[in-house]
Amino acid sequence: MPSKTPGQAPGKAIIAIVIAVLVLLALLVPPLGGDYYVHLLALVFTNVILAASLRPSLTCGQLNIGHSGFMSIGAYTSALLAKHFGLPFELSLLSGAIVAALVGVVIGYPALRLRGVYFAMVTVAFVEVIRLIAQIWVPLTRGMSGLSGVPKPNLLGITLTTKASQYYLALGLMLLILAILYKLERSRLGLIWRSIGMADPLAQSLGVNIAAHKLLAFMIGCFFAGVAGAFYAHFIRFLFPPEFGFLMATNILVYNYVGGRGHFVGAIVGAMFLSLLSEPFRGSAYETIFFSIAMLLTILFLPGGLITLPGKLAGLRSWRAASAPSPSPAG
Amino acid sequence: MPLLATRQLTKRFGGLAAVNQVDLTVEPGAIVGLIGPNGAGKTTCFNLLSGFLRPTTGSITFDGEDITGWRPHRITARGLVRTFQHTTLFHDMTALENVLLGLHLSSRLGIGTVLLSRRVYPPDEVARAREVLELTGLGAHADQPARSLPHGHQRVLGIAMALAARPRLLLLDEPVTGMNLDESGRVMSLVKEIRDRGTTILLVEHNMKAVMGTCEHIVVLNFGQKLAEGTPAEVSTSRDVIQAYLGAGIAHA
Ligand SMILES: Nc1ncnc2c1ncn2[C@@H]1O[C@H](COP(=O)(O)OP(=O)(O)OP(=O)(O)O)[C@@H](O)[C@H]1O
Ligand SMILES: [Mg+2]
Numbered sequence: 106m107p108s109k110t111p112g113q114a115p116g117k118a119i120i121a122i123v124i125a126v127l128v129l130l131a132l133l134v135p136p137l138g139g140d141y142y143v144h145l146l147a148l149v150f151t152n153v154i155l156a157a158s159l160r161p162s163l164t165c166g167q168l169n170i171g172h173s174g175f176m177s178i179g180a181y182t183s184a185l186l187a188k189h190f191g192l193p194f195e196l197s198l199l200s201g202a203i204v205a206a207l208v209g210v211v212i213g214y215p216a217l218r219l220r221g222v223y224f225a226m227v228t229v230a231f232v233e234v235i236r237l238i239a240q241i242w243v244p245l246t247r248g249m250s251g252l253s254g255v256p257k258p259n260l261l262g263i264t265l266t267t268k269a270s271q272y273y274l275a276l277g278l279m280l281l282i283l284a285i286l287y288k289l290e291r292s293r294l295g296l297i298w299r300s301i302g303m304a305d306p307l308a309q310s311l312g313v314n315i316a317a318h319k320l321l322a323f324m325i326g327c328f329f330a331g332v333a334g335a336f337y338a339h340f341i342r343f344l345f346p347p348e349f350g351f352l353m354a355t356n357i358l359v360y361n362y363v364g365g366r367g368h369f370v371g372a373i374v375g376a377m378f379l380s381l382l383s384e385p386f387r388g389s390a391y392e393t394i395f396f397s398i399a400m401l402l403t404i405l406f407l408p409g410g411l412i413t414l415p416g417k418l419a420g421l422r423s424w425r426a427a428s429a430p431s432p433s434p435a436g
Numbered sequence: 437m438p439l440l441a442t443r444q445l446t447k448r449f450g451g452l453a454a455v456n457q458v459d460l461t462v463e464p465g466a467i468v469g470l471i472g473p474n475g476a477g478k479t480t481c482f483n484l485l486s487g488f489l490r491p492t493t494g495s496i497t498f499d500g501e502d503i504t505g506w507r508p509h510r511i512t513a514r515g516l517v518r519t520f521q522h523t524t525l526f527h528d529m530t531a532l533e534n535v536l537l538g539l540h541l542s543s544r545l546g547i548g549t550v551l552l553s554r555r556v557y558p559p560d561e562v563a564r565a566r567e568v569l570e571l572t573g574l575g576a577h578a579d580q581p582a583r584s585l586p587h588g589h590q591r592v593l594g595i596a597m598a599l600a601a602r603p604r605l606l607l608l609d610e611p612v613t614g615m616n617l618d619e620s621g622r623v624m625s626l627v628k629e630i631r632d633r634g635t636t637i638l639l640v641e642h643n644m645k646a647v648m649g650t651c652e653h654i655v656v657l658n659f660g661q662k663l664a665e666g667t668p669a670e671v672s673t674s675r676d677v678i679q680a681y682l683g684a685g686i687a688h689a
Binding site for chain 1 (some may be wrong): 486488507508509510512513517518519520524525526527528529537538540541542543597598600601
């Protein structure tokens with residue numbers, strides 16, 4: 106449930122300082138950290154984009170468990186266009202995003218009329234169908250041999266050969282997309298999404314075209330998932346269909362739940378926290394177990410997600426302080 | 437010309453005709469009551485008028501325009517706004533924010549205003565929302581979260597939100613349910629006040645005192661069909677109506 110975190114809200118200046126410090130730290134990673142961290146963090150940034158781009162739909166109350174399918178479409182589209190037609194990265198990335206958004210409309214138009222769990226089931230089926238297509242359409246995607254030789258990203262004709270430069274690209278993309286998504290969420294459009302998520306009959310009775318708005322929110326999310334996929338394709342330079350399967354899709358959802366859905370930063374916190382913490386298990390069977398446990402712990406102990414933790418701790422402390430003098434609190 | 441007119445309006449759920457060939461007319465400026473025993477089809481009728489359900493057959497004309505089969509948001513945009521029998525609010529938001537959303541969601545927006553508006557609640561809208569809260573008597577509760585309001589206030593907040601959407605015809609589904617005499621009296625005078633300010637009212641209500649005291653014209657539904665209509669005096673002395681209510685009463689006992 107979207108609700109304000111208890112405790113005093115930090116001032117705008119403090120938030121700006123925190124963001125500035127974080128961005129500065131992120132800028133310092135390539136010169137100070139090793140290649141390992143540069144690589145890892147670039148992938149974390151992709152996950153942040155994926156998590157944040159799920160929010161428009163989530164805010165509308167739509168459970169999309171197929172987001173990685175759109176990432177996959179963006180990745181393959183961009184990779185193939187760049188590899189076979191020599192399209193510059195800017196254009197192939199944009200094409201990947203647009204194709205992902207268009208597929209989003211085609212899937213979303215009928216599916217968004219379904220309610221709750223039925224919509225979720227369609228998205229699950231979708232992500233598996235996309236994975237199967239990528240596996241079976243060998244002439245195009247190379248199937249299970251994987252698509253290799255994806256060109257490195259380039260900007261304005263200059264190829265980004267070093268991992269560090271690609272890292273900065275990922276950072277830039279993430280910051281840009283986060284700014285756009287945050288702005289959208291804070292605009293009237295975001296308010297409409299929230300109203301649909303809270304009570305869609307009421308929103309409808311007050312004049313909201315909920316079908317159109319759900320579709321728009323879904324499409325926006327697919328577009329940015331496509332961007333994330335395109336970056337991923339040119340960064341890893343090798344695409345393997347199962348990478349974008351159901352597991353990845355649920356992870357994106359779990360980022361949002363564990364981080365907290367009540368505020369925009371929840372998606373960022375969740376994606377950063379979980380993708381850094383799950384790094385040792387990446388690709389192993391333990392990855393699933395890790396994410397399941399994280400989800401379970403959240404549902405049981407922190408239903409509002411990690412972003413509600415400070416408030417909870419503060420509440421706990423004041424409760425302790427209040428109950429310390431009198432050992433039996435009134436109840 | 438009537439503001440609202442239905443012709444042979446029918447809604448079937450499987451074998452059940454929840455609304456059956458109903459002709460309903462609402463003149464502009466009137467307060468019309470729609471009554472009938474439980475399950476008579478009143479809420480279904482509202483769902484049809486507001487576009488939440490599609491009629492099986494029949495037509496709906498609002499202000500001279502055929503709105504049959506329109507989706508709810510379009511009907512709202514034309515000035516036909518409904519409230520819900522079961523209290524429906526944005527529970528996590530304050531009373532003021534609820535009304536602001538009512539204003540917001542119903543105002544026509546271009547892409548530019550949607551994306552580029554810096555301030556989510558412009559001052560003129562806040563002023564207008566406060567006005568609506570004052571009118572409905574919720575002024576003192578503006579900053580209270582909707583979920584923490586007492587039941588009576590929640591019902592009134594539902595009306596306030598509908599008012600924010602600038603209705604020309606307001607459909608109220610059991611506005612005084614669960615209220616005490618005092619509260620329901622206040623709500624019924626609010627309904628009159630709303631009408632005096634130019635909004636036509638169609639009202640579903642089981643509270644006979646409220647209905648008889650407020651409505652100028654009453655339509656009685658029973659088993660989906662129109663059983664009778666007329667002034668409160670005519671309806672309350674109609675044999676058929678008394679029969680229907682007594683019958684329902686006996687069935688309930
Ligand atoms: N979506 C639906 N599907 C199937 N049957 C329905 C549906 N909605 C209503 N009904 C049935 O239609 C009939 C009329 O219901 P409706 O809610 O319109 O009655 P009502 O007059 O509003 O009653 P009440 O005074 O109890 O609110 C009832 O028998 C109800 O069970
Ligand atoms: Mg009803």
